[in-house]
Amino acid sequence: MKIFSAAQIREADAYTIQHEPISSVDLMERAAAACTGWIEDHFPPAHPVYIICGKGNNGGDGLAIVRQLLEKGYEANAWLLTGNASADNLANQARLEQRFPGHIHPLNDVQEFPAIAADGIIIDALFGTGLNKPVEGWLAGVIHRINDLRTRHTVIAIDMPSGLQADSSSLHTPVVQAHYTLSFETYKLAFMLPENAVFGGEIHVLPIGLHPDFLTQTPARFHLTDQETIRTIYQPRNPFGHKGTYGHALLIAGSYGKIGAALLATRACLRAGAGLVSAHVPGCGYEIMQLGEPAAMCVTDADMQHSTHFHLDINEAKYNSIGIGPGLGTHQQTALALEKLLDNYPLPMVLDADALNIISVYPYLLYKIPKGSLLTPHPKEFERLFGATANQFERLDLLSRKSVETGLYILLKGRYSTIACPDGSLYFNPTGNAGMATGGSGDVLTGILTAMLAQGYTPKAAIILGVWLHGYAGDLAAARLSQEAMTAGDIIHHLGDAFLQGI
Ligand SMILES: NC(=O)C1=CN([C@@H]2O[C@H](COP(=O)(O)OP(=O)(O)OC[C@H]3O[C@@H](n4cnc5c(N)ncnc54)[C@H](O)[C@@H]3O)[C@@H](O)[C@H]2O)[C@@H](O)CC1
Numbered sequence: 001m002k003i004f005s006a007a008q009i010r011e012a013d014a015y016t017i018q019h020e021p022i023s024s025v026d027l028m029e030r031a032a033a034a035c036t037g038w039i040e041d042h043f044p045p046a047h048p049v050y051i052i053c054g055k056g057n058n059g060g061d062g063l064a065i066v067r068q069l070l071e072k073g074y075e076a077n078a079w080l081l082t083g084n085a086s087a088d089n090l091a092n093q094a095r096l097e098q099r100f101p102g103h104i105h106p107l108n109d110v111q112e113f114p115a116i117a118a119d120g121i122i123i124d125a126l127f128g129t130g131l132n133k134p135v136e137g138w139l140a141g142v143i144h145r146i147n148d149l150r151t152r153h154t155v156i157a158i159d160m161p162s163g164l165q166a167d168s169s170s171l172h173t174p175v176v177q178a179h180y181t182l183s184f185e186t187y188k189l190a191f192m193l194p195e196n197a198v199f200g201g202e203i204h205v206l207p208i209g210l211h212p213d214f215l216t217q218t219p220a221r222f223h224l225t226d227q228e229t230i231r232t233i234y235q236p237r238n239p240f241g242h243k244g245t246y247g248h249a250l251l252i253a254g255s256y257g258k259i260g261a262a263l264l265a266t267r268a269c270l271r272a273g274a275g276l277v278s279a280h281v282p283g284c285g286y287e288i289m290q291l292g293e294p295a296a297m298c299v300t301d302a303d304m305q306h307s308t309h310f311h312l313d314i315n316e317a318k319y320n321s322i323g324i325g326p327g328l329g330t331h332q333q334t335a336l337a338l339e340k341l342l343d344n345y346p347l348p349m350v351l352d353a354d355a356l357n358i359i360s361v362y363p364y365l366l367y368k369i370p371k372g373s374l375l376t377p378h379p380k381e382f383e384r385l386f387g388a389t390a391n392q393f394e395r396l397d398l399l400s401r402k403s404v405e406t407g408l409y410i411l412l413k414g415r416y417s418t419i420a421c422p423d424g425s426l427y428f429n430p431t432g433n434a435g436m437a438t439g440g441s442g443d444v445l446t447g448i449l450t451a452m453l454a455q456g457y458t459p460k461a462a463i464i465l466g467v468w469l470h471g472y473a474g475d476l477a478a479a480r481l482s483q484e485a486m487t488a489g490d491i492i493h494h495l496g497d498a499f500l501q502g503i
Pocket residue numbers: 009010012013027028031054055056057058059060061084086126127128129130131132133134135136139158159160184185208210
């Protein structure tokens with residue numbers, strides 16, 4: 001699913017009006033009806049509804065929602081900013097006044113903000129995608145008033161929480177903190193970033209029938225992975241396939257005290273479909289690996305504690321893919337061995353955790369990584385590699401620039417893990433949950449991605465599919481075990497169901 005900018009959404013609106021064709025006020029009616037339907041499904045008419053309306057089309061939606069709710073027997077009223085309203089806002093003022101006189105109240109000052117009854121619901125229809133600068137003055141006071149009331153009253157934002165900018169940072173500016181956001185047709189970029197997590201609440205994207213030609217033909221830089229995309233990427237196994245068909249994957253991971261990371265990555269790699277899996281671990285890991293995962297082969301380093309010479313027997317004829325980094329440690333000899341590996345192995349590989357930490361100490365290594373490789377930093381590792389930024393929109397830009405500049409796929413992990421592609425496109429992943437914020441989840445992902453490369457998926461397909469399945473398995477694990485009790489191993493146990501249900 002594409003994520004459009006505020007400007008593109010305005011174009012989609014205009015295109016729909018021209019080509020469906022439909023009048024703009026009827027399109028507003030459709031958008032309002034989608035919201036009214038959602039409210040009806042979630043809150044009975046016993047709740048009085050207070051709709052705070054701006055002067056633009058977001059306020060116009062609010063006015064139409066008041067009328068539609070009154071028609072359905074709700075007690076609903078609008079508090080409207082006065083002066084210079086948009087044409088469709090004016091049209092909806094007239095329609096409301098004509099059908100239900102006396103339901104529009106002026107809002108010129110915070111003092112005029114309504115007193116909210118005990119079970120009242122507040123609907124925020126002040127500003128949507130038309131916000132052109134941070135909200136200031138008494139209007140900021142209105143936003144603060146709504147936020148003060150949110151502990152006692154449900155707050156529902158229409159399209160966007162007011163004050164939130166769709167395509168740039170809203171840090172340190174007044175923004176409504178909604179419990180629910182009913183957004184139209186597509187996700188906005190701002191919803192994807194953790195710095196805005198407190199504003200949107202539960203986000204519901206409601207289709208309002210924007211023209212399909214515009215949605216399919218307009219190129220977008222940002223995407224949200226959906227099941228439809230996953231189905232186009234996934235390759236069912238060949239009935240005549242043999243283990244050679246699905247590749248030999250090598251995991252280089254673990255050091256004394258962290259052999260578990262190698263075991264998790266190896267198990268995940270097997271469960272994600274690699275034909276053969278080998279693990280390179282220091283000597284201390286031999287029995288742990290052999291006993292822990294009999295289906296995997298184990299190569300031991302000359303050193304007992306950490307890996308030092310893993311480049312020796314490695315070439316592209318032997319291993320179709322390599323995943324390196326989980327629990328590896330950052331010993332000087334490990335760093336030297338990593339450099340030799342990068343000099344000798346030409347195929348895309350997966351680099352995670354300590355492999356990335358080594359590269360942040362020797363940044364020139366970044367340019368030795370085979371093109372098309374997958375880097376999977378969490379935010380701290382990302383900052384070590386590429387530096388800090390003032391906000392997460394700037395971080396997104398930095399992420400994308402580094403991917404384009406190096407020719408590497410870079411995954412910034414977290415809620416909505418973000419895949420930056422060398423062609424400049426970015427994919428947010430919606431699967432996964434906070435139960436995955438547990439040691440070893442990243443090691444599991446390294447194993448899955450290494451398996452995808454081994455099976456012959458292109459790097460782009462491998463990372464989009466692998467990240468989706470990892471999160472999907474995490475969601476299944478959380479549904480069965482709770483977010484609190486699930487561990488990284490449970491993500492592996494649920495990979496099978498993720499293949500069966502998530503594709
Ligand atoms: N494209 C779509 O998908 C549709 C959009 N609709 C609605 O239209 C909205 C966009 O409407 P508009 O473009 O009229 O914009 P908005 O209604 O979001 O905001 C524009 C109004 O707010 C004022 N304003 C902007 N920034 C301000 C600030 N910092 N301080 C004070 N005032 C400020 C402007 O002067 C103008 O009056 C969407 O968010 C959505 O709610 C729907 O009606 C129909 C379909």
